[in-house]
Amino acid sequence: MNMENQSATADPQLQQFIEIESQKQRFQQLVHQMTEVCWEKCMDKPGPKQDSRTEICFVNCVERFIDTSQFILNRLEQTQRSKGSFSESMSE
């Protein structure tokens, strides 16, 4: 029996599983992170139940957080393209 076939990376089912679970984990991590960040921004005084104003704040917070990260990514890509080197643009 070929021992190579026993390794995890050669098994397509396992490979796909790893990819899917990794993606799910990235999602979960971001939810943890955004919940913490948005809690600071949206929770002034916790009440007996979550009111709609707070819920709207959380939803907005998530959207703006993702907008921010996309904005930063785009800007960095732009600066990198026009300047040609990352370190150059950072020293501005």
Add this chain to the structure above:
Amino acid sequence: MDGFGSDFSLGAGSGKMDTGTIMEQVKVQIAVANAQELLQRMTDKCFKKCIGKPGGTLDNSEQKCIFMFMDRYMDAWNTVSRAYNSRLQRERARI
């Protein structure tokens, strides 16, 4: 069938069935890790907001506060999870 040594102890044998077992075990471990993360962050937030100067025990008002905070934190977590999921769906629909 156990002749491959400890490196391949998970993969050796009937192949498909072991892969399934591995996947299930990994899923469980991931779920546990996520629960721990949630617990840790929730405890941190609750403690900061509910416990003033630490006394000899948790008094009634502190306990009530903790329970309330836990519920609010779970609500927040679920709201964030839903909102993030919708956003991802929207982004995918655009591509």
